[in-house]
Amino acid sequence: MSGKVDLKGKDILHGNQFSKEEVVAILNVASELENELKNRNSLDILKGKLLATLFFEPSTRTRLSFEAAMARLGGSVISMASAESSSAAKGETVADTARTVDQYADVIVIRHPRIGSAKEAADAATVPVLNAGDGAGQHPTQALLDIYTIQKEIGRLDNLNIALVGDLKNGRTVHALVEVLSLYKPKFLFVSPAVLRMPEEIILNLRNKGIDVSETEDLKKASSECDLIYMTRIQKERFSDMSEYERVKGFYVINDDFIRGLTKKLVILHPLPRVDEISTGVDSYAGAAYFRQVRNGVFVRMALLSMVLGKR
């Protein structure tokens, strides 16, 4: 591993905070840990360390993934699974909650419905804070596990043709992902209905970095031009106007017909949960990597927890 990279004490807040060396180091540590777990159920790397998970917004998947990562590293967890049972109900700020939990734990994972809240928590806490999603903002550990999965599925990261499909406006997952992927000279195809286009600011930012970006409403174009489709759910909970949600929710569907029409192998990722945008029949397709992607999340989060606590 590179001696230059040191994430000890660092917060993990935003997809664009990482240098390429740091991404490489994180993926390498994840891969090492994955190998170490092949013959063992858990390691002792974080024995005695305590993780606090603060979920102000529900997420079984992400919370359990982090908690599993901590358990597999031999550490312990204290957990707030929903804001209902929290001091937030008494009017406490995120900063105060973070500064409080800072007194209990060695590392904090936070999810909160408001953009910028993870940064507020990180500023208030002395221990490392990992952003597990701040509203329509960022979700950087998801981006890293996506990259780790792409590398494992395709064998490389450089010069890929990648389609991102669905709700590109509200999807924090894809916002963080394109930031990190942009380190690897990708060609992006953004596939969305007009009302859910990738924010102009992000597209401009990518083009300023020299990244090739095009946009379409046509999913077929993605399957013929790309190595990988990153599918997303149209997130009902992000819409204020339900009639607009109804209009776009079934816009893109990957089903058996779609798979039969492919002329070459396509890797399909999805941050999950899915609703109707990928049929269950597709799950057995060799390129359908979304459940492997879930497992990879544990290894990447193990890597991040170990590294910010100075153990790798």
Added chain:
Amino acid sequence: MSGKVDLKGKDILHGNQFSKEEVVAILNVASELENELKNRNSLDILKGKLLATLFFEPSTRTRLSFEAAMARLGGSVISMASAESSSAAKGETVADTARTVDQYADVIVIRHPRIGSAKEAADAATVPVLNAGDGAGQHPTQALLDIYTIQKEIGRLDNLNIALVGDLKNGRTVHALVEVLSLYKPKFLFVSPAVLRMPEEIILNLRNKGIDVSETEDLKKASSECDLIYMTRIQKERFSDMSEYERVKGFYVINDDFIRGLTKKLVILHPLPRVDEISTGVDSYAGAAYFRQVRNGVFVRMALLSMVLGKR
């Protein structure tokens, strides 16, 4: 222990899945573990292993019992205590949730309000799945802890006269229990109001096995004829018509008067929680075994977790 019984990798879904040899083996392992815990607070049998508890329906008792069992075995737990904080709120299927958590944990315990959901989870997951109650369906670990308690309280399982009392229509506990008990040539007396009778299908199934089954509305008959009364709560949450609930809720009550009227010792079990159907004054009666039954649940669940993970 019998060399023939091997539950490694098996799901625990239904009261009728067990052979008599398997029931005997489970009770034996539970008894061994109970003895091993007499001088120690916990064991190392599942050190490094990770249990995920997925409770889509509230249950403090059952969830904490499984989590205590895992802790006493030296293992770790990740937990979803209610569906509010889950991906189910985003429209995810039980199968997808199970397949996701399958990537995190070594064993899954699930409770869900819909019949058949535990089976769906088990079909989707590669790790063992234990059904902790699927709606008005099954609750097999409760049945096994009931049997373990009967054996400890009465000293045998064969040829007992057993009364089941209360809501026999909706009570998943009693449905699983009669399945398992039918391995031991019992004589059953089903005591319920007409609207809450044991389903005809279950009664026919028992009679086809040669089991002696009779029905009554009269609790007194149970106390004079039986060795054991298995009392149940009339479950308000299973009624759609509240006026019907009001009509039957106080139908059967075991109180001090009832106990004073007994002519021989009677073992009284109850899956708990109780509301009014057993008065607290009865708790000190020697045959009142329902809190010992709770403790036995930990040993039986320890046995099942150990066995499906191949450690006993």
Added chain:
Amino acid sequence: MSGKVDLKGKDILHGNQFSKEEVVAILNVASELENELKNRNSLDILKGKLLATLFFEPSTRTRLSFEAAMARLGGSVISMASAESSSAAKGETVADTARTVDQYADVIVIRHPRIGSAKEAADAATVPVLNAGDGAGQHPTQALLDIYTIQKEIGRLDNLNIALVGDLKNGRTVHALVEVLSLYKPKFLFVSPAVLRMPEEIILNLRNKGIDVSETEDLKKASSECDLIYMTRIQKERFSDMSEYERVKGFYVINDDFIRGLTKKLVILHPLPRVDEISTGVDSYAGAAYFRQVRNGVFVRMALLSMVLGKR
């Protein structure tokens, strides 16, 4: 440590249950444990032991503090974070829940909205029960961590001039605190709006013990006369009449102006969460000890858990 003090098997229910020797012993053990944690992340004192936290009323802070304490002692935790996911929803009494959880765990921490509920749980359980707040009643572990903090911040406990400010009527924290502090010959100044005065019964009880008590509505008086201000939140959730809450909620505020007006160092404590009664600008004031107070809570709860389980 004093050989006379033995809390093994004891319940921790009320601020007035402790002798001075016991308070001294608890503070000493807390201090020892704090020192032992200086070079280590956790200890092995309660390895194999199991804590159950039962929170019928939301409290991130207190629950996570106890669970962190247990983790730092090497023990395990099973947790009910809110009443929604509990048997209480099915009509179970606190006594029955406690007697059930008694079968699972080695020690129980309970918070419940009703006065006296912790005592009911303790009477029903055979294992030690710690009251983490019973409605407007008591919150004794908070009182002990407050005392521990006062001793660390001021260097002594005897003969202090202490102001308690805010909602002294409903604040269980201050009710327990004055009980314990009264062992140390304090001079109390109670600062509150008329509708939120300290209950007459508590004042009489203190005066009967020979404690000097005075009352005022004027916060300025506190800053000139006292060594320490114990600030509290006006608890919205305790008011039935919201117009009355609106009238008193901003009554006392410690802000930068207040700090600039001080003529000597003042120690400021607060049980947290705060809303507006202390501005964030005050956090950097040397006497602002409320986040150190949070950390002290972990050490004091570690001491109590160790002692009631007979390990110190």
